[in-house]
Amino acid sequence: MERDFLLKDLNEAQREAVSAPRGNMLIIAGAGTGKTRVLVSRIAWLTGIEQISPRNILAMTFTNKAAAEMRDRVGAIMAGTDMRAMWVSTFHSACLRIMRQHVRRCGLSPDFTVIDTAGQKQLVKRIEQDLKISTTDFKPAQVASGISRLKEQGRRSDKISDIKYKDEFSLVVQKIYPVYELTCERENIVDFSEIILRTVETLRRDEELRGLLNRHFTEILVDEFQDTSPLQYELLELMRGPQGHVWAVGDDDQSIYGWRGADYRNMENFLKDFPDVHKVALTRNYRSGQYILDTANALIDNNSKRLVDKHLMSNTGKGERVTIVQQSNQTFEANYVVMSIKQLLNKGVSPSEIAILYRNNSLSQTIEGELASNGIRYTVYGGLKFFERAEINDAAAYLTVLFNPKNDTALLRIINTPSRKIGPKVVTQLRSIARERKCSVYEALKLAVEYGSKKESPAVLKTLARKVSGVFDLIETVKSDIESFDSLHECVDYVINKTGLMDYYKLKDEKEGRGKLDNQRQENLGELVNIAANFEETHPDEAAKPMNEALLEFLSSVALAASTELTENGNGNSPEEAVNLMTIHASKGLEFRDVFVIGFENGILPSPYAEKQISQDEERRLAYVAITRARKHLWLTFCSRRMVYGRTDPTGPSPFLHEIISSFSGIKPAKRPFEVFL
Ligand code: ATP
Ligand code: MG
Numbered sequence: 001m002e003r004d005f006l007l008k009d010l011n012e013a014q015r016e017a018v019s020a021p022r023g024n025m026l027i028i029a030g031a032g033t034g035k036t037r038v039l040v041s042r043i044a045w046l047t048g049i050e051q052i053s054p055r056n057i058l059a060m061t062f063t064n065k066a067a068a069e070m071r072d073r074v075g076a077i078m079a080g081t082d083m084r085a086m087w088v089s090t091f092h093s094a095c096l097r098i099m100r101q102h103v104r105r106c107g108l109s110p111d112f113t114v115i116d117t118a119g120q121k122q123l124v125k126r127i128e129q130d131l132k133i134s135t136t137d138f139k140p141a142q143v144a145s146g147i148s149r150l151k152e153q154g155r156r157s158d159k160i161s162d163i164k165y166k167d168e169f170s171l172v173v174q175k176i177y178p179v180y181e182l183t184c185e186r187e188n189i190v191d192f193s194e195i196i197l198r199t200v201e202t203l204r205r206d207e208e209l210r211g212l213l214n215r216h217f218t219e220i221l222v223d224e225f226q227d228t229s230p231l232q233y234e235l236l237e238l239m240r241g242p243q244g245h246v247w248a249v250g251d252d253d254q255s256i257y258g259w260r261g262a263d264y265r266n267m268e269n270f271l272k273d274f275p276d277v278h279k280v281a282l283t284r285n286y287r288s289g290q291y292i293l294d295t296a297n298a299l300i301d302n303n304s305k306r307l308v309d310k311h312l313m314s315n316t317g318k319g320e321r322v323t324i325v326q327q328s329n330q331t332f333e334a335n336y337v338v339m340s341i342k343q344l345l346n347k348g349v350s351p352s353e354i355a356i357l358y359r360n361n362s363l364s365q366t367i368e369g370e371l372a373s374n375g376i377r378y379t380v381y382g383g384l385k386f387f388e389r390a391e392i393n394d395a396a397a398y399l400t401v402l403f404n405p406k407n408d409t410a411l412l413r414i415i416n417t418p419s420r421k422i423g424p425k426v427v428t429q430l431r432s433i434a435r436e437r438k439c440s441v442y443e444a445l446k447l448a449v450e451y452g453s454k455k456e457s458p459a460v461l462k463t464l465a466r467k468v469s470g471v472f473d474l475i476e477t478v479k480s481d482i483e484s485f486d487s488l489h490e491c492v493d494y495v496i497n498k499t500g501l502m503d504y505y506k507l508k509d510e511k512e513g514r515g516k517l518d519n520q521r522q523e524n525l526g527e528l529v530n531i532a533a534n535f536e537e538t539h540p541d542e543a544a545k546p547m548n549e550a551l552l553e554f555l556s557s558v559a560l561a562a563s564t565e566l567t568e569n570g571n572g573n574s575p576e577e578a579v580n581l582m583t584i585h586a587s588k589g590l591e592f593r594d595v596f597v598i599g600f601e602n603g604i605l606p607s608p609y610a611e612k613q614i615s616q617d618e619e620r621r622l623a624y625v626a627i628t629r630a631r632k633h634l635w636l637t638f639c640s641r642r643m644v645y646g647r648t649d650p651t652g653p654s655p656f657l658h659e660i661i662s663s664f665s666g667i668k669p670a671k672r673p674f675e676v677f678l
Contacts, residue, residue, distance in 0.1 A: 006045055006077070014038050017280045018045050022052075022219070024274040027249040028267060030310040031296070031628035032287030035249035036061075036589060039223050040070055042247060043086075044077040046219055055085035058217040058239070062224045064090055064560070066589055068538070070223075084541070087217070091232050092192060092560055095199040098213070099190075100553075105209050106202045111552065112188045113404045116559040118393055120144040120191050123409050127179050138172045146173035147180055151193035152261035154200070154231050157181045187440070188406045192560075196231050203238040214241020224589060225250030225270075229261040237273065246274060252307040253300050254625050256585060258618045267307055285312045287591050289319015291673035292634050296627045298663040298673075299656055303617045312628070322627075322674035323635045324657065329648075330363075330599075333639050334370035337596050340635065341376060341579060344594055351377060353593035355580040357626050359605045363598060364581050371579065381582035391505050391521040395528055398499050399492065399555055402479050403548040405442035408434070412441060415471055418504035426467050429460075445472050474499065488543050488550050489532035496525050531558065584626045595630035597623075601638040602652045623656045636674075 007015045014034055017027050018041045029035055043059060046052040061067050071088045087094060096114065099106045115123065124147070125140040146169070150160060157178035163170065184190065190198065203210050217239055222228070225248040228236075240246050248270065255264035271277050285293055293312040300306075327333040341354055356367055356378075364380060371378045394417050397410040405411065416422040433444035449472045451457050452465020478498055485491040496502045505521040535554050536543040542553035580592065599605065606619030627634060642651045664672045 003049060006041055006048060010034070010038070010041065011282075011284055013280055013282050013284075014041075017282070018042050019049075020278050020280070022046075022050060022245055023276055023278055024245050024270075025247045025278045025280065026225075026267065026270055027280045027282060028252065028308050028310075029249070029280075029282035030251055030285065030312045031254060031625070032285040032312070032591070033282035034284075034286055035251070035282065036066075036070075036223055038282070039221055039247075039249055040073045040077070042221060043070075043074045047074075047078060047081060047086075052219055053085070054081065054083050056216065056218045057086045057221070058094065058219070059086070059088045059221040060091050060094060060223070061088070062090065062227065062589060064093065066223065067093075090560075091228075091235070092195050093557075095195045095235070096556055096560065098199055099195065099202075100556075102202070102209055105206055106198055108190070108198075109188055111404045111548070112190055113400050113407055113410075113552065114195070114556045114559040115189050115191050115409070117141075117144065117192070119189075119409060119559075120148075122413065123183060123189075124176060124180065126409065126412075127176055127183065131176070131179065133172060133176070138169065142169070143173055143176055146170070147177050148191065148193045149261065150177065151191075151197050152229055152231065154197060183408075186406070187408050188404055189409070196229075196235065200231050200235050200238065203235070210238060211241070213239050214244055218244045220244065220246045222246065222248040222250075224254075225267060226252050226255040226264040227257045227262040227588075228266050229257075230263055230266070231261075233263075233266045233269065240274075246270075251310075253303070253310065253621055254588065254628075256588065256618060256622045256625060259615065264307070281308070281310075283310075283313060284315040286315050287631055288312075288314060288628065288634075289316055289632070290314040291319050291321050292627065292630055294673040295322045295634070295660055296624055298660050299620060299627065300624045301663070302659050303620055305617065320633045321672075323633070324600075324661075324674050324676045325635060325637045326653070326676075326678045327637060327639050329639050329641050330366045330643065331370075333598060333637050334366040337367060337598060337635070337637065338370045338374050338376065340596070341371075341594075342374065345376070349593060351577050351579045354596075355582065355587065355590075355592040355594070355629065356596045356598060357582060357584050357587050357629065358598050359584060359607060359622070360599075361583060363604070367581065367598065377578040378581055379578040381580065381586050389521070389524055391501070391524055392528055394501055395492070395496050395525060396555060396558070398478075398495055398501065399551055401442070401475060402482065402495070403552060405475075406440040408441045411445075414499070415468075418500045420467075420471055422467055422471065426464065429464055430468070442475075482547055482551075485547055488536050488547070488554055489529050491547055491551065492532040492554075493529045496529070501525065584622050587629050588625055591629055591631055593631050594633045594635075595626070596635045596637065597626045598637050599639075599642075600636040600654045600657055601642065602654055603642075603644075603649070604651070605654045605656065620656060623654070 003019070007018060010018060017025070017038045027035060027038065039059070043057060046057060047054055059070060061070060067088045067090060071083060075083050087097070099108065103110050103112070121140045121144050124144045125135055128135050128138065128140060128143070160174050160177065163174065184194070203213070220236060220240060222236065236246050250267055252264040252267060255262060271279070293314050297311055325336060327336055337356065344354060345351060358364060368378065368380065394414055397413040400407050400410040401414065412427060415427065430441050430444045430448065433447060434441045437444065437447065445468055448461065448464045449469045452461040478495060481498070482491050482494065485494065502522065502525055505525060509520070509522050532554060535557060539553065539557070543550050545553065605623055606616055636657065638653045638657065639651055641648050661676070
């Protein structure tokens with residue numbers, strides 16, 4: 001591999017970052033300055049020039065999509081080198097993989113399963129019901145995220161007594177948390193935040209494992225470092241051995257996950273905590289024209305606590321002026337955006353080069369309707385969450401029960417789906433057997449069937465056995481059948497059909513009539529089979545494992561794929577010919593030729609829920625992320641009135657827009673970086 005080849009298209013600072021001697025390194029640089037690009041080149045440099053084996057490299061990025069792209073890009077530069085042994089993934093997938101490989105050391109049994117937010121919600125709901133806590137006053141979703149926040153702060157349920165918050169909601173969370181923890185333990189399940197927390201806890205105490213990983217990963221690279229949480233930061237400290245290095249890139253101005261525990265000050269700490277950190281700043285922006293960057297600079301200058309004052313300078317000239325547009329309501333706004341998109345398409349711009357960004361998912365609806373009625377294809381990322389659909393959750397629950405029968409949540413979900421005349425009374429009976437015997441509901445089911453078939457058994461038990469023997473036999477049959485399968489997607493297909501799930505939803509679809517929204521449950525189940533087939537292609541090693549392990553890997557991977565990365569139909573890749581719709585959060589790190597940020601509006605951006613000054617700054621960073629996604633043309637639109645939850649409220653421009661406009665108030669309109677249409 002030639003040095004010149006690897007450095008040829010890079011500027012001086014980028015070259016320095018790519019070719020620096022092995023060591024700890026931090027690159028703090030603004031949006032579009034080539035951080036991700038440099039990270040990819042650095043990996044190629046390490047393998048090609050420094051002769052580091054790909055197996056000693058761990059690269060962590062923010063999304064699975066970004067990880068896949070990174071792997072492809074390194075693969076393209078390093079054609080011929082086998083990159084399979086290199087770990088390129090998100091923090092969560094990397095930790096999950098460590099947990100699977102060292103499952104006993106992590107205090108888990110090998111068949112543990114991962115639950116996603118929907119599963120977590122169900123679990124909390126069940127606990128609330130058991131504890132007689134109102135599920136309407138204390139919404140399971142909110143309680144579940146309260147628990148996640150505590151875990152993200154590294155707090156176990158026995159470490160919450162010093163928590164200051166004593167309001168009613170926090171007290172409920174604190175009451176449910178220990179039960180939740182015990183239930184997860186018993187049912188052999190882990191949630192998202194558990195993945196990071198448990199790995200960190202294990203590494204803290206297990207010196208041997210730490211040594212093993214330290215020797216394994218001598219070079220750790222991190223993209224989007226500003227969004228790491230203190231726990232993730234500690235993970236990096238634990239994973240880096242005496243001979244190892246962490247090479248990180250980030251932009252404090254783009255830190256947008258503070259609400260989920262991220263802390264951009266990790267970048268400052270990094271300089272103190274890691275030895276001999278080499279610092280590089282990248283200053284040229286290669287993505288956008290100067291007009292877009294001036295708009296971005298004007299906005300972010302209003303944030304006071306910035307680590308580094310960065311002023312984005314374009315490498316490509318002034319470019320096109322930013323278009324700021326007011327419309328009277330969201331229908332007109334949608335109409336305006338779609339008309340503008342039509343003009344772009346007529347000019348030959350590819351739809352996949354166009355993005356519509358918004359602060360909240362709920363803003364996409366009107367625009368979706370308008371796009372559809374104009375026959376423009378579009379893809380919504382993380383809109384209707386595929387893996388939160390009932391039918392998909394049912395299928396996942398069946399698959400889970402097959403190899404983790406201890407998972408009561410999964411079993412109770414499908415015990416009567418499709419309907420088997422197993423009512424709440426039967427479920428209560430089973431659960432009380434489980435409680436008495438201190439066993440799982442599945443074991444209770446087994447006991448009921450075994451003893452209930454005996455002549456001398458009491459009548460209640462016999463009746464119970466009669467009611468549940470069907471479902472028990474079914475699960476046992478499917479379990480033994482799938483052992484002979486060697487293709488993952490065929491196995492998924494088989495399970496969906498054999499359990500009657502497919503027929504059940506087919507009938508439901510037909511009954512409710514086509515054309516109704518959300519009436520494609522059959523297709524969705526079919527899509528799950530496609531996703532399994534896709535998994536076989538992208539994860540050949542995992543898919544080649546024995547079927548139960550392969551299924552476990554598959555299920556974990558689907559549970560992990562953050563909702564933001566998935567399109568409405570569960571597909572992680574955007575189709576070539578579709579306009580992209582996503583939240584600003586989901587757009588981080590991406591770029592598009594033309595970007596429309598809709599609802600740049602008072603009451604929306606900043607979010608009214610972000611009242612504190614700190615969160616105001618974070619909202620401003622969010623707006624900054626949105627603005628800096630555009631390569632060629634940027635539109636910021638807002639309405640004077642907007643219908644929210646059936647009420648029409650006067651809105652008007654976002655205060656951020658005032659900040660932008662007022663910073664150019666002394667300058668003639670023709671010289672400003674934007675044009676305003678009111
Ligand atoms: P963000 O902060 O949004 O994640 P980033 O700093 O990671 O941005 P990249 O996505 O790596 O920036 O790069 C932005 C764009 O600039 C990409 O299209 C990239 O290919 C291009 N680019 C970066 N460096 C150069 C260069 N030296 N020459 C030409 N194009 C470049
Ligand atoms: Mg990037």
